[in-house]
Every structure is written in C-alpha cells, then in structure tokens.
Amino acid sequence: MATHAVSGLRPEYERQLTDASDVGEVQRPLSMSERLWGSTPFRRFVMLIVLAVVWECYARFLSNPLLFPTFSETLATFWRDLVDGPLISRTFTSLQVLVLGYGAGLALAAVFTTLAVSSRIGTDLLSTLTAMFNPLPAIALLPLALIWFGLGIPSLVFVIIHSVLWAVSLNTHSGFRSVPETLRMSGRNYGLSGVRYVVLILIPAAFPAILAGLKIGWAFAWRTLIAAELVFGVSSRSGGLGWYIFEARAELLTAQVFAGLLTVILIGLFVESVIFRAIEARTVQRWGMQR
C-alpha cells in the first residue's frame, strides 16, 4: 500500500524465455585421471608409496641396520617370517585372544545397555561405571589381572574386555537415547514392544552410534592386546604378536621388530579400512545416516 512505498514505482516487465539449447556442455563425464585422483584409496596408495621411498632412502643414508633397517630389508624379513617363520602362528594366537575378549566385551556391553535402557537404576549404574572405568587405561589393570588370573589367556581376555566394554556400552546407550521421538512413536504405533521394538527399531536407528562404538572398541582392544603381550609375553609359552616383537628386541633383530610392527599396522588397517568400511558402505552410508 501507499504507506509502504518509499519512492516512485519502477516499470514492470515480462520476458519471453530465451532458448537455452546452446549453453554448451552442461554435464560431461570426468576423464580417467580426474577420476583416479578423485578416488581416496588411490590417493592413499600413492601416499604410502611415497612414504616407503622416503623410508628406504633415509635408512640407506643412515646405513645402520641395527637401529633403522631399510624398507626392503623389513619387507624381506616380514615375508620370510610369514612364509616359513613364526609370524602366522603368532598372529593367529593374538587374533584368537582378541576375538575371545572382543566377543565377551560385546556380550557384556549388550547386558549393560539392556539394563540401562530398561530401568533408571540401570542407567545410573552404567553412567557411574563408565565414568569410573573409561579413563582407566586397560594396561593399568594388568597387574591386578595377573594376581587374579595368573599368566595366560584369562588375564589378556580380562584386560581386553575392560577396554571394549565401556566404549561400546557408552556409545550404544547414547545412540539409543538419541533415536528421534517420532521414530520411537511410529514403532510403538505398529504395536511393537519389548525385544521386537529394540531389535526392529532401536538398534537400526542407533546403528551409526553402535558402529562407532564397535570401531573404537576394536581399536582399544587391539592396542591393549599387543601392549599386554609385550609386558608378559616373556613367560608365556605360545606368545602372540607382542611376544614376537619382544623376542626380536631381546635378540637385537631390529628388522624383525619392524616386521612385527608392520603386521600390527596391517591388521589394524585391514579391519578398519576393509571390514568396517564395508559394513559402513552397506549400512549407514547407503541409508544416508552418515555424510
């Protein structure tokens, strides 16, 4: 209305749309090199090669295999111990213990989260315990584990459980709590309750958080295990990877120490970037719940 006008009116106009058929290329496929450079695995692979070359050059320049073996020597040792050395059986021992501890940790985490979602006392219990034990490094419990369970697998499993349990329960529980109210109500609207409600609604809805918990738990467990094996690998009969590294150090076989570390890294990478990546791609990414 007139009261809202500041100055004189400008003329109005209408237009016929211009022909847009000759704007040039609107969409074209990327070239091979553009596509390669756009792929994260490829870029990482290039990065790894560069690092290996730097390592090789520096070690050759240093030329002190006792302190810093070359990349090629490390690879050769790794290959030798893998094919007809102890590396496979050592790795296998470690993984066995890891699976045992990780599995037990997850089972306990499931119990704790069930308690936490089903009652307020359970919630308080979980929050208190996680607040207490989460900051405690699992390795710090090793002396206690040795007193209680002695040398051997039970002690290792005990510390792995400790390293998995709190991270996984905490993530799962906070995942459950952040499930949108409307989604919960839809679930109950269909008459779902109890276990069916948890399995069909809560777990998938909280899956991004649960998966994050599983990843953190795995990383903690793997680190804790290797460290624990290093501490009391000395007296165990069939040692794991930590023991392999420890042994090599005792005999000043530095290339073997490197080969052991390389194995630890490779397994870590494999689980993170192959197994967990595959799970992510099939679940949270396909569902658009992540990125």
Place this chain on the structure above:
Amino acid sequence: MLMTEARTHRAEALGTVEATPLPVLLQVKGVTLQYKTPQHLVTATYRVDFDVHEADRFVILGPSGCGKSTLLKAVGGFMNPVEGSIRIRGREISAPGPNRMMVFQEFEQLMPWKTVLQNVLFPMKVSGRFKGADARERALSALAKVNLSKFADVYPHMLSGGMKMRVAIARAMAMEPDILLMDEPFAALDALTRRKMQEELLGLWDQLHFTVMFVTHSIEEAILVGSRILVLSPHPGRVRAELNSTGFGHGSVDHPDFGRLSKRIHDFLFEDELAVEARS
C-alpha cells in the same frame, strides 16, 4: 481430472447440510491430559469433549501450545487421560495400536534403513495385518496413489520433504486403519508443496472416504482440509467451538463464505486479545 471432479463434488455439498451423519467412530469425553515433569505438573488439555464420525475430516485447530499434539497422542494411545475417557468403536483406548495410524510433522518418522517400499510394508508385516504377496500388492498400490511408484526402491534420504511426507501418508493409509491421525503433517513443507499435498489428501479422501483427525494451527488449512473443525482455546486447551467446513477447496478461497468462516474462527482464537484491546 479426479481433482476437478472432487471439487465440484464438494462445491455441490456447499450449503447443503448432510441429512444423516454417519455413525460415531471416536468418542472423547471430559478428557484432561497432564504432563509430569520433575519441576511441574503441566495440564495440556482440560475436559475436552468431541465425537468423530466415520468419514469425517476432523480438524483440531488451536494456537501453538494449546495441547493439540497431546490430544492426538492420547487418541494414539501414547498417553492416558487423568480424567475422562477416549473410546474407539466403544472400546477404551489404553495403548498404541495399528488401528490408529499416526503421521507426524517430522521427516524422521520414516525409517532411514529401509527403502520406500520396505517402509510401507513394515507396519503391515510387524502388526500381522497383511502378509506376503497381499501386503506387497497393497504397499505398491498405496505408493501408486501418492505417485511414488518410481521411487519404491529408493532410500528415504534421497527424497524431498514432500515426497517423504507422501511416503508416510501412503504407509499409514496402506494399513487401512480405523482412523488416520495427522499431526501438522504439512507444517514443515514450503507453501507450494503444502498446497499440493492438501489437494492430494483431499483427492485421496474423495476416493476412499477414510476417517482422519488432522491437527493444524492454520485457519486456512483447517477450512480447506477439514469437514468439521474443533476450535481449542489457548493453553490449557478447552473446547471453544465445533464448526462445519464441508465444501471448501482451493477454488473457494475467495468465496465470501470462506472469508466469513475464517473470520469467525479468527475471532474465537483471538478473543482474549480482542477483549484486552477493547478494554484499553
């Protein structure tokens, strides 16, 4: 085509009052609803009465915070009244159930880990209402009704807001519930999409004559979508009026009757403020 047919249908109804109302489906009597928070006891609605008849498009209209959602939740069975009773086909409502399907305003109501088709199938399967090939056929036909057949195998995150809302509506309708409960379903959409969705909902109603309870805070939407409007007072929600609004479509927004009804409702909703203004 269907749309125009529907509109003339409604236009004919304009002015003529239906002679015999259909039987009562939902009875709400003296319902008081309260929330207990650690600090307060909040009374959301106070002694609300109304009846919803079959094939009603029953709109609950009221200012924000007056307890519309709470009332709908109670009908859904998510809350029990502290006073009064809610009955559907004569039976007291005590828990949520698939005979009352809810559609919410939020897009999160779709399960992101299921495709559009799986989302529609899910309630049918878990409630055991429809099974196997029958369920699938019904789901596909529900998706066809909301023009989403092409998107059956797409995950919800790839859909626009309006499409997500259509999936939610298809999912609820496919269950063939006694009553459809919609809580401001179009409030999060842009104006053009909202208008389109309102028309589509009316088009669906013209085909199927389902019963729906529709919550809104927009007077225009209430008149367009509803056949009967329950006007609630500001917090705590009490019944102020119940009005007929059959026969209005997007075509009749300029009709004087539309303006008159709109003005009447407006006066109900803002009478407190009007009184204050008059006094000062």
